[in-house]
Amino acid sequence: MSKLFGTDGVRGRANHYPMIPELIVRIGRAVAHYVPGRSDRAPRVIIGKDTRLSGYMIENSLVAGLLSHGADAILVGPVPTPGLAHLTRSMAADAGIMITASHNPSCDNGIKIFDRDGFKLTNELEAAIEKMVLSEKVENGPERVGRARRIENAAARYVEFAKASVAEFSLDGLRIVLDCANGAAYKVGPMIFEELGAEVDDLATSPNGTNINENCGATSPARCRARVLETGADIGIMFDGDADRVLFVDSNGHLVDGDAILGLLATDYHSRGVLKHDTLVATVMTNLGLDRALEAKGIKTIRTAVGDRNVIEAMRDGGFSLGGENSGHIISLAHTTTGDAIVSGLQVLRILLNNPGKSLSDLTMFVKLFPSKLVNIKVKSKPAIEDVPELMAALTECEETLGRDGRHLVRYSGTENLIRILVEASTEEQVQEWSGKLVAVTRAALT
Incomplete structure (x- = not known):
């Protein structure tokens, strides 16, 4: 059997290993074993899910495992992942389990596990659960x-929590197109923005179990x-x-990605004195242009490995308040314990309304993204990159040539026999030149 936990929980094709009932029952038992209860009661675990048809199968399998090992289960039905994290804290549960494969197609599903404080499990605890x-x-x-037991109105608690993140704030007069991806936010998303006064034109709010992320949502703008x-x-x-995770389109139809939004929020937090240590936490995939834009405004950027859990871990260790990924995961520890599309959306709307007459692109234009190119190459094996001398020589030459005006990132996929080669530079010509060189060397050495 292969490793279970990836960068964001357990994930795979529904009814195929590892997302099969027999194994999921064992995951439920292991969670019940390793999650401590309170002194006066057994462990209590909240289970939420998105809108995939396979969620019913996985939910029942988890319940069987949890109950068989003495834990109590509370089922809250479809709820956003950040909503499940919030409910885990607010309902004094000992753990929360979210059944979702996030942005993947409906044929996939997965499991994300949260501790009693609403944070994703540590690597050490995941390893212990996996071993069992x-x-x-x-x-x-x-x-x-x-x-x-099942609680029918639990999502309403998250609605009030999200609205409270912009206390005494009105969206009156704002016209929003809201694409909920036929996913977990199909009910609470429109409800939150409408209750704050916005005129909401909602898209993809009719899930049928198989249409989640299908030509809609953040992956299909x-x-x-x-x-x-x-x-x-x-x-x-x-x-x-x-x-x-969340992405935006401005009033002129221009797509505004996660890096631009991180830049906008970082400068807003900095101006209000709430960007702790004047630092944004991002990942290795964040465009170098964001670093340069924030550097000019007195804001530092530190980078982590890919995955919002790595961002959050660095934020907690360093006492930082804002972080995220270019994919649209935005974490503000003043409000949430994980990426929260709705709360992040509300924060962006607050800034937009405080700058009348400006579009979202106007507000983020100071972030000049560097030209970049990402190439995925199938490989026969995955030797350590430092053990491939011809590739290391090419990478060193690339670094010396580009200096501060560019970078490369070469890493293996965690789930496939792929190597990913990213090149960023101040000009498109440099990107094409060095991407071509690194790809050629990699193919010669590893394919």
């Missing part, structure tokens, strides 16, 4: 069998862009399937 799940040993459970231009809306907001 993959063990061949089968043990009897405790004498106590847990209970399960064309539909939202077309509707913004057609209706003359002030802004378009797009979630992914579990609403932990």
Whole structure:
């Protein structure tokens, strides 16, 4: 059996390993084993999900595992991932489990696990759970069998929480196109923005179990862009399937990505004195242009490995307040414990309304993204990159030539036999030149 946990929980094709009922029951048992209960009661675990049909199968399998190991389960139904993290804290649960494959197609599903404080599990705890799940040993459970109950209105708690993130703030007069990806935010998304006063034109809010992320949401912006231009809306907001990432379209139909939004929020936080240590936490995939734009405004940028969990870990370790990924994961620890598309969207709208007459592109134009090119190459094996001398020589030459005006990032995929080669530079010509050289050397050495 292979490793279970990837960069963001367990994920795979539904009804195929590892997303099969037999293994998911074992995950439920392992969570119940390693999550401590309170002194006066058994462990309590909240389970939420997105809108995939396979969510029913996985939900019941998790419940069986949890109850068989003495934990109680609370089922809250479809709710955004950040909503599940919030409910885990606000309902004094000992853990939260979100059933979702995020931006993946409906044929996939996954499991994200949160601790009692609403943060994703540490690497050490994930490793312990994984070891127990993959063990061949089968043990009897405790004498106590847990209970399960369903709460129908739990998502309403998240609605009020999200609205409170922009206290005494009104969206009156703002026209929004809101694409919910037929996912977890299909109900609460429109509700939150409408209750704050916006005129909402909602898209992809009719999930049928198989249409999540299908030609909609943050991974397919064309539909939202077309509707913004057609209706003359002030802004378009797009979630992914579990609403932990968000992208935007401005009033002119221009796509505004995660790097630009991070720049906007960082400068806003800095101007209000709430950007702790004058630092933004981003990942290695963040465009070098963001670093340069923020550097000019007195803001530092530190980078982590890919994955919002790595960003959050660096934020907590360093006492930083804002971080995220260019994919649209935005984390503001003053408000949330994980990426939150809705809360991030509200923060952007606050800035937009405080700058009348300006579009979102106007507000983010100071972030001049460097030209870049990402190439994926299939490889036969994955030797350590430092053990491939011809590639190391080419990388060193690239670094020396580009200096501060460019960079490369070469890394293997965590799930496929692929190597990813990213080149950024101040000119398109440099990008094409060095991307071509690195790709040629890589193909000669590894394919």
